[in-house]
């Protein structure tokens with residue numbers, strides 16, 4: 001990559017993230033253009049919706065269809081897989097059982113959580129462990145969901161070098177830190193919410209995601225997701241077929257000393273149709289220490305966060321979200 005290209009990526013990424021939520025409208029990255037050598041085309045980088053991401057549509061559809069089948073099961077069947085019975089919070093989360101915005105009264109969605117299938121690896125930590133699978137009811141669920149999980153994790157590994165370049169780091173800086181990526185994936189179902197609306201019960205209350213960045217597939221045709229922009233205004237992240245939404249998460253904020261700032265977002269399904277979405281929270285390996293990256297610390301920008309391992313960070317946030325404790 002030429003130095004002009006590097007500078008371009010750097011400038012655009014920084015503009016997209018510096019000083020808070022530094023965008024007005026949601027930009028689009030075309031992953032085909034990322035590999036294009038024309039520096040002018042590269043100026044289109046650092047966007048928050050990505051197209052040409054390379055994940056086969058079929059993998060997306062198969063995983064989301066398996067999720068739809070699961071949510072259509074009777075509640076008592078779904079509760080056999082209650083994530084509160086799993087020490088690693090894998091499995092089913094019932095409607096209103098989570099509350100992302102502490103000011104609110106619960107999130108009007110149900111979900112199914114999956115983590116890495118590497119429980120026998122060297123990455124044993126407080127949050128590693130077995131997934132739970134509803135195989136007796138949906139035999140194809142595990143394979144389809146893991147297929148998408150693996151594809152989305154590979155895609156995340158393609159995004160990391162772009163962040164590295166933007167941070168003046170070697171392109172492969174994140175590579176040895178994502179070998180056993182602790183990514184968590186959810187399949188979510190938002191039943192329609194009809195008026196009169198209660199603003200204390202959104203589909204998912206305003207929050208930032210906890211890992212490095214989130215790769216989000218959302219149901220086409222339903223405006224539900226919103227992100228907070230530089231002017232503190234909620235902007236619709238209207239689904240565009242063939243794109244995925246990328247939200248910056250808290251691990252990357254801590255690691256970059258807020259050069260990349262996590263994106264506040266929320267979603268409510270006020271349409272008359274069922275809405276499904278599938279976020280994959282791309283994390284680094286559990287044992288990676290989130291020391292502020294040197295190019296992100298200066299006299300004007302002193303280090304803001306205590307050093308913590310990625311695993312401890314995720315564990316405390318997830319347990320707090322589920323059990324209201326650290």
Ligand SMILES: O=C(O)CCC(=O)C(=O)O
Pocket residue numbers: 186188204209216218225265266267276277278279
């Ligand atoms: O369903 C969506 O569009 C957003 C989901 C989300 O923000 C989350 O699961 O953290």
Ligand SMILES: [Fe+2]
Pocket residue numbers: 207208209265
């Ligand atoms: Fe989120």
